[in-house]
Amino acid sequence: MSESSAGSSPVLLKVDHIAVAYGDLVAVSDVSLEVRRGELIALIGSNGAGKTTTLRAISGLLPLGAGRIELGGEAIHGLPPSKIVARGIAHVPEGRQLFPTLTVLENLELGATVSGHTRGNAETLDWVFRLFPRLRERHRQLAGTLSGGEQQMCAIGRALMARPTLLMLDEPSLGLAPVVVRSIFENLVEINRAGTTVLLVEQNVLRALGLCHRAYVIENGRIALEGPRDALAQNPHVKQAYLGM
Amino acid sequence: MAVGLSLIFGVMRVVNFAHGDMMVWGMYLALVLSERARLDPYVSFVVCAAVLFLLGALVQRTLVDRILDAPHEMQILLMLGVALVLENLALMVFGPDPQRVSSSLSAATIWIGPLFVDVARLTTFALAIVLTLAVYLFLFRTRLGRMIRAAADNTYGALVIGTDVRRVYLMAFGIGAACVGAAGALVSGFLPFQPAAGLSASVTSFNIVIIGGMGSLIGAFVGGLLVSVAESLGAVFLSPSLKELVSFSLLVVILLFRPAGLFGRRAT
Numbered sequence: 161m162s163e164s165s166a167g168s169s170p171v172l173l174k175v176d177h178i179a180v181a182y183g184d185l186v187a188v189s190d191v192s193l194e195v196r197r198g199e200l201i202a203l204i205g206s207n208g209a210g211k212t213t214t215l216r217a218i219s220g221l222l223p224l225g226a227g228r229i230e231l232g233g234e235a236i237h238g239l240p241p242s243k244i245v246a247r248g249i250a251h252v253p254e255g256r257q258l259f260p261t262l263t264v265l266e267n268l269e270l271g272a273t274v275s276g277h278t279r280g281n282a283e284t285l286d287w288v289f290r291l292f293p294r295l296r297e298r299h300r301q302l303a304g305t306l307s308g309g310e311q312q313m314c315a316i317g318r319a320l321m322a323r324p325t326l327l328m329l330d331e332p333s334l335g336l337a338p339v340v341v342r343s344i345f346e347n348l349v350e351i352n353r354a355g356t357t358v359l360l361v362e363q364n365v366l367r368a369l370g371l372c373h374r375a376y377v378i379e380n381g382r383i384a385l386e387g388p389r390d391a392l393a394q395n396p397h398v399k400q401a402y403l404g405m
Numbered sequence: 406m407a408v409g410l411s412l413i414f415g416v417m418r419v420v421n422f423a424h425g426d427m428m429v430w431g432m433y434l435a436l437v438l439s440e441r442a443r444l445d446p447y448v449s450f451v452v453c454a455a456v457l458f459l460l461g462a463l464v465q466r467t468l469v470d471r472i473l474d475a476p477h478e479m480q481i482l483l484m485l486g487v488a489l490v491l492e493n494l495a496l497m498v499f500g501p502d503p504q505r506v507s508s509s510l511s512a513a514t515i516w517i518g519p520l521f522v523d524v525a526r527l528t529t530f531a532l533a534i535v536l537t538l539a540v541y542l543f544l545f546r547t548r549l550g551r552m553i554r555a556a557a558d559n560t561y562g563a564l565v566i567g568t569d570v571r572r573v574y575l576m577a578f579g580i581g582a583a584c585v586g587a588a589g590a591l592v593s594g595f596l597p598f599q600p601a602a603g604l605s606a607s608v609t610s611f612n613i614v615i616i617g618g619m620g621s622l623i624g625a626f627v628g629g630l631l632v633s634v635a636e637s638l639g640a641v642f643l644s645p646s647l648k649e650l651v652s653f654s655l656l657v658v659i660l661l662f663r664p665a666g667l668f669g670r671r672a673t
Binding site: 219242243253257258319 | 548551552554555558559561562565566567568
């Protein structure tokens with residue numbers, strides 16, 4: 161988890177002053193952030209601050225009201241979600257959004273089908289199974305019958321099958337037991353070390369700050385604070401508002 | 406036919422009221438092919454399926470695509486509109502009189518043990534099973550089929566992982582319509598039809614789909630068997646004009662005990 165290694169690498173994702181509204185309701189008014197290749201970045205904030213909206217905008221699921229989004233220097237806002245996945249951004253959505261009546265294996269394979277990666281599929285699948293041995297044991301089971309933690313593993317695995325350069329996760333800890341959360345967060349660090357850049361959205365600020373390189377704090381639809389994790393963890397406002405100290 | 410409807414509803418949650426009229430168009434197509442090209446409906450059903458696939462895809466791309474996010478009642482209005490257009494087009498082109506396609510199998514009958522069986526109906530039944538199986542295999546063994554099932558399961562999830570959901574819808578609607586086209590051609594040899602038959606066909610297939618469970622293929626097949634057996638028994642023991650009474654009573658009874666239909670998933 162060294163900050164220096166990724167700190168000077170080129171910018172992978174650049175979100176530049178974006179605004180997103182649902183009809184008249186402005187959910188994100190001004191968010192800018194940068195993710196460098198190889199980093200593990202956390203976007204933290206309370207419920208309704210605009211975290212999920214930001215991720216959905218990056219994935220092309222919501223149109224921008226203003227601003228631009230670039231991946232590797234190329235504008236991606238305005239592209240349909242299918243094109244954005246093909247460019248290398250995989251999104252593990254809030255609530256996992258698996259296909260409950262399909263098997264675990266089918267769920268995983270769908271993650272790969274879509275982005276057009278048919279070759280090297282078996283290799284990626286093998287990696288996913290090594291990361292989450294549980295999924296290998298249960299690959300014939302229907303995804304809807306998995307436990308919450310296993311479903312989260314399946315959702316992460318499904319996203320990894322697209323072989324993304326940037327993996328975005330929306331509240332992977334939601335509704336899971338602390339011991340399960342710990343193991344999933346260990347997996348995230350492992351995925352990051354293996355070369356995948358990670359953008360993690362979390363309400364669980366303490367844990368998120370424990371594993372990221374840098375973090376952004378979002379409040380009322382704008383970025384309120386940003387910085388390396390140690391600086392943020394020492395920040396009086398963060399301590400008081402998010403860490404309950 | 407019910408299989409097609411179930412597929413469309415299951416994937417897109419669109420209530421396709423034009424279903425019966427699409428079937429009637431399949432029947433007329435079989436008629437035209439038999440008169441002009443001397444194609445037996447048991448051969449031409451392949452052509453009918455292909456043409457209806459295109460018609461379904463066209464309706465999907467130009468009309469349904471715009472209203473997928475609209476409330477159900479808007480979809481019902483639109484599909485009723487499509488149904489009316491199709492029905493009246495058939496009326497304009499083919500006239501109001503009942504028609505029938507002659508097939509080489511129409512007159513043939515065979516004895517199976519003590520049973521006296523109409524070869525045409527038997528062939529239709531066999532082909533219906535084959536078609537259902539084919540659709541089933543397509544959905545469970547192919548990539549596109551898997552994508553259709555995924556989109557039916559969780560549309561948002563499919564979108565998130567980058568599925569081109571519009572293309573999946575196009576294929577699902579097209580295949581649904583193709584099933585109907587094939588079904589129309591396959592029954593055209595023994596069921597007389599006229600342009601107005603569309604609505605009652607739609608209603609019957611809705612009955613079948615609801616009994617079987619919305620969006621379930623196996624449900625549609627079993628529902629179809631149940632309804633046709635119920636109607637035949639009703640016609641024999643009560644009177645032919647009361648056969649619908651039997652099948653709709655069956656619907657009421659089944660919904661009383663299984664509100665989601667025989668194979669339906671409970672609404673969440």
